[in-house]
Amino acid sequence: MTSVTQMSEAMERLLQEEAPQLARETGFIQRERNFDGADFAQSVIFGWLGGPQETLDGLCQVLGRRQVKISAPGLSQRFTPQAASFFERILQCLTQQHLQAEAEVPTALLQRFSGVYLEDSSTVQLPVALVKVWRGSGGATGESAAVKLCCRWEAKRGQLEGPSLMQGRRNDKRSPLALSELPAGSLYVADLGYFSLRRFCQIGACKGKGKGYFLSRYRSPTTLLSRQGQPLDLERLLPKEVGERKECLALLGKQVRLPVRVLMERVPAEVAEERRQRVREAACDHGREPNARVLWLCDWTMLVTNVPRRLLSFEEALVLLRLRWQMEWLFRLWKEHGRIDEWRSKKPWRILCELYAKLCAMVIQHWLIVAGSWQDPQRSLVKAAQVVRREAGNLMVALSEGRLEVEVGRTLGCMQSGCQLNRRQQEPSTAQRLEGAPVPAKR
Numbered sequence: 132m133t134s135v136t137q138m139s140e141a142m143e144r145l146l147q148e149e150a151p152q153l154a155r156e157t158g159f160i161q162r163e164r165n166f167d168g169a170d171f172a173q174s175v176i177f178g179w180l181g182g183p184q185e186t187l188d189g190l191c192q193v194l195g196r197r198q199v200k201i202s203a204p205g206l207s208q209r210f211t212p213q214a215a216s217f218f219e220r221i222l223q224c225l226t227q228q229h230l231q232a233e234a235e236v237p238t239a240l241l242q243r244f245s246g247v248y249l250e251d252s253s254t255v256q257l258p259v260a261l262v263k264v265w266r267g268s269g270g271a272t273g274e275s276a277a278v279k280l281c282c283r284w285e286a287k288r289g290q291l292e293g294p295s296l297m298q299g300r301r302n303d304k305r306s307p308l309a310l311s312e313l314p315a316g317s318l319y320v321a322d323l324g325y326f327s328l329r330r331f332c333q334i335g336a337c338k339g340k341g342k343g344y345f346l347s348r349y350r351s352p353t354t355l356l357s358r359q360g361q362p363l364d365l366e367r368l369l370p371k372e373v374g375e376r377k378e379c380l381a382l383l384g385k386q387v388r389l390p391v392r393v394l395m396e397r398v399p400a401e402v403a404e405e406r407r408q409r410v411r412e413a414a415c416d417h418g419r420e421p422n423a424r425v426l427w428l429c430d431w432t433m434l435v436t437n438v439p440r441r442l443l444s445f446e447e448a449l450v451l452l453r454l455r456w457q458m459e460w461l462f463r464l465w466k467e468h469g470r471i472d473e474w475r476s477k478k479p480w481r482i483l484c485e486l487y488a489k490l491c492a493m494v495i496q497h498w499l500i501v502a503g504s505w506q507d508p509q510r511s512l513v514k515a516a517q518v519v520r521r522e523a524g525n526l527m528v529a530l531s532e533g534r535l536e537v538e539v540g541r542t543l544g545c546m547q548s549g550c551q552l553n554r555r556q557q558e559p560s561t562a563q564r565l566e567g568a569p570v571p572a573k574r
Contacts, residue, residue, distance in 0.1 A: 181523030183470035218487035
C-alpha cells in the first residue's frame with residue numbers, strides 16, 4: 132500500500148465514517164438536523180487548515196461547500212464542552228496513525244541508525260477558566276491553564292508520534308510517549324528538559340535484541356566519574372582554547388554509573404555570554420538564583436552519548452545534536468503558520484475546540500508533507516505547508532465526494548518543485564551539514 136493510499140484511507144475512515152459515531156458518543160450530536168459529525172469536523176478542521184485565522188462567517192462559508200446552511204451565531208453555539216470532547220477524540224484517533232514516507236531520506240549519517248528520534252514539547256497557554264481541564268504551572272495569581280504538546284519525530288521517514296497532550300505543569304521527563312517502543316539500533320536526541328538517567332537506561336534497553344543510543348547535552352550537576360570510579364576533574368580536562376575539542380570515557384551518575392563518551396568543546400566568549408543570559412533569565416522565571424557551576428560551564432559545549440566512536444565522530448555528534456532544533460521548527464510552523472495558539476474568541480470552550488481542531492489540521496498537514504517531500508533532504512516545511520493550506524478546500528470537497536486519493540496525489544505533486552530550502556553559504560542549514568557542510572565554531 133502506498134503512503135498516498137494509506138493516508139487517504141485513514142482520513143476517509145476517521146473523518147468521514149467514524150466522525151458521526153464519535154459525535155454521538157461524546158454527546159455533541161444528539162439529533163442530526165443541520166449537519167452531522169463528519170460535516171462539522173471536516174469543515175472546521177479543513178477550514179482552519181486553509182485559513183488559520185478564519186472567522187465564524189468564513190467557516191459557515193466552508194460548511195456551505197457541504198450543502199450545510201448555518202449562521203455565524205448558530206455555529207458559535209456549537210462550540211460546547213461536548214464539541215471539545217468530540218475534537219479531542221478525533222485528535223486521539225489521528226495521532227494513533229503513525230504514517231511515514233515510503234522511502235528513507237538518503238542521508239548517509241542517518242542511515243547508520245535504525246531510526247533517529249527527536250523528542251520535544253511545546254506549551255500553549257489557555258484561559259484560566261479551563262484550569263480544571265488543563266492545569267498550568269501557576270503564576271502571579273497562583274493558578275493558570277496550559278496544555279503541553281508532546282511530540283516525537285523520526286528523522287529518516289518523518290513519522291510523527293503525537294501531539295500527545297498532558298497537563299502544562301508536568302515535567303517533560305513524564306512524557307506520555309513510551310521509550311520502550313524505540314527499536315534497537317536507534318538514536319534518541321532531545322534537549323536538556325529530557326535529561327534523565329532513568330530515561331537513558333530505558334533507551335539502552337530497546338525493543339528487541341541489541342541496544343539503543345542517546346545523544347544529549349550534559350546537565351550539571353550530574354555526577355561524572357572516570358571508568359575507575361573516581362570523580363572527573365573537569366577544570367583539568369576541559370579545553371582551554373576556543374574551538375579546541377576533547378573527548379573522554381566516563382560513567383554518568385553516582386549510583387547508575389552509565390558508560391558514556393563525554394565530548395567537550397570551548398566556545399567563543401560571546402556564545403558563552405548568550406548562554407549565561409538564558410540561564411539567568413530561566414532562574415529568574417523560577418524565582419531562584421542561577422547556579423554558579425552552570426554559569427561556569429557555559430564556556431563549553433558538553434555532550435554525553437553511548438554511541439561508540441566507530442559509529443559517530445565528534446563532528447558528526449555536533450551535527451546530529453542540531454537535529455533537535457527541527458522539533459523547534461515544527462512547533463514554530465504550527466504556531467506561526469498554523470496559529471494553534473491564537474483565536475478570535477474569549478469563550479473558553481470555543482478556544483479549546485479551536486486548539487484541538489487546529490492540532491488535527493497540523494497532523495494532516497504533516498502527513499501530506501511527509502508523503503510529498505520527505506525524499507528531498509533539502510525540503511522546506513514552510514513552503515510545503517503553504518501548498519497544503521492552498522489545497523485544503525479541494526481536499527475537503529474531494530473527501531466528501533469519495534475522490535480523496537486523486538486529490539491527495541495532485542496536492543503532493545505540487546510539492547515536487549518550489550519546496551526546497553535556499554542554500555546558505557555563511558551559515559549552512561542543518562540539512563546541508565547532514566550532507567557534509569562544516570560546523571562553524573559559533574553555535
